[in-house]
Amino acid sequence: MATIYVDNKPYEVKPGQSLLSACLGLGLNLPYFCWHPALGSVGACRQCAIKQFKDENDTRGRLVMACMTPVAEKVRISIEDKEAVDFRAGVIEGLMQSHPHDCPVCDEGGECHLQDMTVMTGHIYRQYEYTKRTFHNQYLGPFVNHEMNRCIQCYRCVRYYREYAGESDLNSFLMRNQVFFGRSQDGVLQSEFAGNLVEICPTGVFTDKTLKQHYTRKWDLQMAPSICVHCGLGCNTTAGERYGTVRRIVNRYNGDVNGYFLCDRGRFGYEFVNRKERIRQPLQRKNGSLEAISAEQAQEHLKSLVATGNKVIGIGSPRASLEANFALRTAVGAVRFFSGVSEADARLASLILDVLRKGPARTPSLTDMEMADAVLVLGEDVMNVAPRAALALRQSTRQAPMEIARKKGIADWQDDAVREAVQEEKGPLYIATPNATRLDGIAKETFRAAPDDIARLGFAVANAIDPAAPAPPGLPSAVADLAARIAQTLKGAQRPLVVCGAGCRSEAVIQAAANVAAALAKSNQGVALSFAAPECNTMGLAMMGGAPLEAAFQAVRDGNADTVIVLENDLYRRADSKPVDEFLKGAKHVVALDYLPNSTTGQAELILPAGSFAEADGTFVNSEGRAQRFFQVFLPQDPILESWRWLRAAGQGDSAAWKNLDNVLDAMAQSLPAFKRVPEAAPESGFRISGAKVPREPHRYSGRTAMLANISVSEPKPPEDQDSPLSFTMEGNPNEPPSALIPFFWAPGWNSIQSTNKFQSEIAGPLKGGNPGVRLIEPAAGSAPSYFTAAPEGFHAKHGEWLTVPLYHIFGSEELSNWAPAVRELAPGPYAALSPEEAAALGVIEGQIIQIAANGSQFQLPLKVAKELPKGVVGLPVGLPDFRGPLMPAWVSISRAI
């Protein structure tokens, strides 16, 4: 630690940071614009000017930029020095020259960093008396709105977009007081992380276009800590509601998970909650048509179905919370609980779980992934399956070259100087996938092959690291050479990382990744092994267990089950239509709990309106194995209930006595040892700060007495939240809630998301009291590495048959976000992808319809020529809203459609 003196007061701060970061970390108010904790310092805006003194006898001092000056022992600075104060006011005055002062009609108003900093510096009177510069705004796609006249030229947007997120279609043009930040022409922003511009921009140039559809000021939002439901990474989010609709999602900082950034699917997928198609009433199918029934009738019906001696089974879901799955499991009994995924998916998930539990490699947090200095991606299209992890991997490629700058004495946070010294140098990232990925541009080498060949590469890498690991037979020398290069790089790294997942639908690929990690672990305890999980609770469900869907199908077929309760799950996305049809039609009674109608609810006799993430509390286990709690954002007007509340009524055992979420969590922790620590993920419902709950609403929340006045002039009693220590009003104690309970980031004078600074124990470090979440999976201590021995044979293209490989789309492959209009707009249509050679051999060109026959089903799809796809495979998109292909992997035949 170093002692610094700020306005003559000594403080202990961590060396290796800028004075700005140190001052903010101390809780001191020092205004800034161009600096961002994730982007480092560039010294552009000059807003953080302070006085620096040589020693205690120096009374004159000189102005320096806090962001560009390193912390050093005994450094003496002043924030309050008059010259510094005046200069900072001058900078704001300068920044504001052309700002339109349109706060009342600006979406950023009320959470605007420019407003906050202007108030902080005390600039109040506009002296600049000339015309302002103006710009044309651009169409940037369905997510982000552009209003350039508000720009103050801090350059954060382009630095984030180009340098951090690595996309080049947003740029700075022109010069002087007229720099334009935008694209060369109108068009959809290409980055999958463009939505972060909304938070990166300190004012209202880039704002959330989906929020604009139903705009509400931040202070008028009721907010709660939430977890993203659109992939398995479990990014922490803050969801905001007003008048019963979710208005927007913003990032919720978690130093171990998403840090400052979300992907666009996570930020903009929320609109599924607001769809008019939502199931808002319990529905009962009578004589073929659905009728709305009351909640009580629904409860009674469910109870009677369970109680009348029917043979009930429950189908769980990887997109439902642990609590919901556990309630179903409790209601039907452990042996009658099925996991809700196909046997193939379940096998992959449990293999992943076994590998992680056995060790020796540890699953990394996203922050750990960012810090990796050599990465092997085996089989997974990270950008499209677990997008935020792709952003982390992009940062990982900065780690190794950082040494170049360090050798020159450049501090890590000196962003421009570091990038200048490092240039295009990238740390090692090897990507082995069936098709091209969006990370290829920063990869050292890429390898395109069918899943079995990808697995063989992995086995070969493991073997090259540790000869005791089994070698794949008959490897071509080019692949063996590549494996040797990868092995050497990984072996030489301090924090090597292997990234894999179920994306190839191949156990061999997962085993190969496990072998690589195990081989590395022999000489390096720091090795990390990450498996992407496709859904928000894939991992939690795998840990809970339960037989796969095929077993449930069999149970109905065998007459061992006649009543099926399906929890938040569209089975048609899990298995081929035919067996699902047979299953649902074969069962006497089908109950479905869900938020939105789908083919499964279409077969149900009783449909129960389940609370989405916004209307329920619960816990997800992310791909890291971290249990994270999400909290109800608002209480729905309609009889929508948390799935566990519907299901507790059906239970014959303990569950009927569950009063609140704590009871569910305790029961689960007791009956399932794997979930023993889940209750620790957040404080229990009885937690209070000085006797008060934590308010979901900011203290400026308006309209409380008026918002329902059209219904009744008496203000209704605010609803009680039995499940959490959060209140549904602005009453309560907002001061420093435990990190898992932070409903929104706000601090006096800091209305924008930049107030995150005030909640961290150090800038860009953990939240005060530790980052939320509990890691449930740690590798068994001292376990000796053991290897999977069954390296597959090389892939052989068959004549007249093609192996399907799944292709993923950030916008399009995930079920819930497809209901969000903005996401849907960017989803591709159905297609089949072939390599150029094979397309030519079939005599078809891009866009032409080809016919695919698989397992008795026929699909007519337009051809997409995929330059890098290997021969002998056909790529088919996964999960698109309008297309349900064959279950993969499968061998199919292809012909030109007539």
Added chain:
Amino acid sequence: MEKPLTQKIRTDGEVVDVAAYEQAGGYQALRKAVKLAPKEIMETVKQSNLRGRGGAGFPTGMKWSFVPMGADAPRPKYIVCNGDEMEPGTFKDRLLLEGDPHELIEGMILAAFAIEAEVGYVFLRGEYKLAGERVGRAIQEAQQRGYLGKNILGSERSLEMHVHMSAGRYMCGEETGLLNALEGKRGNPRAKPPFPQVSGLWGKPTIVQNVETLCNLPHIVQNGPEWFKGLSKTADGGTKIYGASGKVKRPGLWELPLGTTVREILEEHAGGMKDGVKFRGLLPGGASTDFLVAEHLDVKMDFAEVQKAGSRMGTGTMIVLDDQTCPVGMVWNLERFFAQESCGWCTPCWSGLNWAARMLEALEEGRGDPGHLDKLAYITRFVAPGNTYCALAPGAAEPLQSGLKYFREDFERHITEKRCPWRH
């Protein structure tokens, strides 16, 4: 009087080709230098007291001494010639580039030897097309004669050299802005430290040197530091190409001993003011230097003396203001230029210069008010060195702050008369 830099330059405007250059003793310094260790060249230049001729006057030998040397040094290293010459009123490098490009090339090779650079770039102002052609041709000639390329004159040393024409921004004349432009990026300046000597072009050790500075090197290496120091009338060695523009009788350039007085340049070489106009003041070294007035005419034009007089020698090419020209209009013209050329990176520069230019425009058009003068003075302090990211805005403040000091009455007349007294 010796004029080493310009002695070979032809009066007919044609270029000195390689044969003529060799005949006049060219590339002899290089022949000498291939036998010298880098350290010896560096030491010679240090002793000569050569200071940079681009405006800032940094000692050349010292600049080189920060370059990492030896086997561990990052490679390649670069020598970059700054021929951007966008300073208003400055055209001295153009003379050297167009007239005697081999002198520059030989100088660059010597500098490259001193720092063990492998690659050289001549970065030229976009409008200097003729210079670009002539330097390009001279590089080819030098290559053919073995002065450039691999194993120069049979030695172990190699240097490849390229011409790069600027896309045209004042900011590209600032050495780090130049490096960014050369890399194909926005011509914004970089933060210092790290200095280009450590992390320059493409992150590698780089020396950026003005044309005139480099042209001095063959003569220093050939004739020795003592000879070089003897050329000068002051402590800093060498001659200087001085220039004058404005309403003087003979605007032009003259190579004179460093330390020649302002009066001698103005009255003897430039022939004094044109008939009918009177001297009011001058910017001694380009647009970004403070005004000097009549009381300063006997100041020696060198780095230290001009500074004592409250200005900077800068590029040494003066812009002369006469009594028939409106000083407010002149300052407005300059500030409008600087505001336009601000890269838009740091707030004091892009906002302050824009504001100053708009206020000066208002003054000129009779819309000034008394508060404007205080605000203008405030802006000159607002963009003081250290407050801004680079030296552009502090330089821009120099003619404005000294203009307000020496021509205050003229500024005030614009306000009280609500018009420009020079316009009718």
